[in-house]
Amino acid sequence: MSEARKIIEVKVSAISSEPLTGLVQVNTPEAEIEFEITEDLAHKFCADLEHFLTR
Numbered sequence: 001m002s003e004a005r006k007i008i009e010v011k012v013s014a015i016s017s018e019p020l021t022g023l024v025q026v027n028t029p030e031a032e033i034e035f036e037i038t039e040d041l042a043h044k045f046c047a048d049l050e051h052f053l054t055r
Helices: 039-053
Strands: 009-017 020-027 032-038
Touching (some): 020 039
Antiparallel strands (some): 009 020, 020 032
């Protein structure tokens, strides 16, 4: 696996409401990367972040 990059900004915007999908934009010092995200994945990501923040 390659070395982890530092995230400097994350933006999330809606693409469509039915089905609920969004665009996640992750900025690093080297690049701006966009990912499409589904509602199911957003819920999983939210749960993972909650777990991370409450450790």
